[in-house]
């Protein structure tokens with residue numbers, strides 16, 4: 001089989017989710033640390049976003065599509081259930097996470113907290129406005145994992161793998177820790193998932 005190549009910088013939450021999936025499945029893959037909007041990424045993703053994937057003659061963009069391809073094409077445990085309901089539930093959570101959780105945690109909170117014009121400082125109003133929305137996301141996720149410790153059924157699926165890099169990043173910030181501390185089931189879930197070798201093996205290098 002041709003080698004699987006994942007393209008994208010390791011700090012990206014979506015790149016990390018794809019890498020966690022590969023680790024959980026025991027797949028050997030190459031990581032090319034291409035930034036968003038680089039020529040090689042734009043050659044595959046029309047909007048220049050990461051991750052993108054190359055496998056022999058196959059190229060794909062959008063992390064959920066890449067995850068589906070990898071889960072179905074490679075041997076190892078399945079992280080997208082085969083049954084219709086389980087499959088739809090993974091789809092449901094991944095859509096919610098991409099539209100709400102990624103938006104409020106990553107785009108409206110983490111990114112403006114870390115990357116800002118040094119002469120102006122961070123946009124504190126924008127960051128503060130994200131906090132109640134992050135709280136709503138955490139409440140919904142806490143409720144969802146309370147029964148089985150997972151989002152879909154009672155085992156790890158791509159619904160968990162897609163969200164864990166977002167939630168673990170939230171914990172790097174005091175305001176994020178305060179929100180998480182309100183939700184005991186979600187806190188236990190994050191602690192368990194971040195203790196897995198797949199999470200530890202995909203840690204991005206520390207920021208300089």
Ligand SMILES: N[C@@H](CCC(=O)N[C@@H](CS)C(=O)NCC(=O)O)C(=O)O
Nearest residue numbers: 012013014036049050051062063064
């Ligand atoms: N829906 C896309 C989102 C990917 C995404 O937002 N990637 C970010 C990095 S985590 C990116 O490329 N940002 C740069 C940009 O949008 O130009 C997916 O699931 O792959």
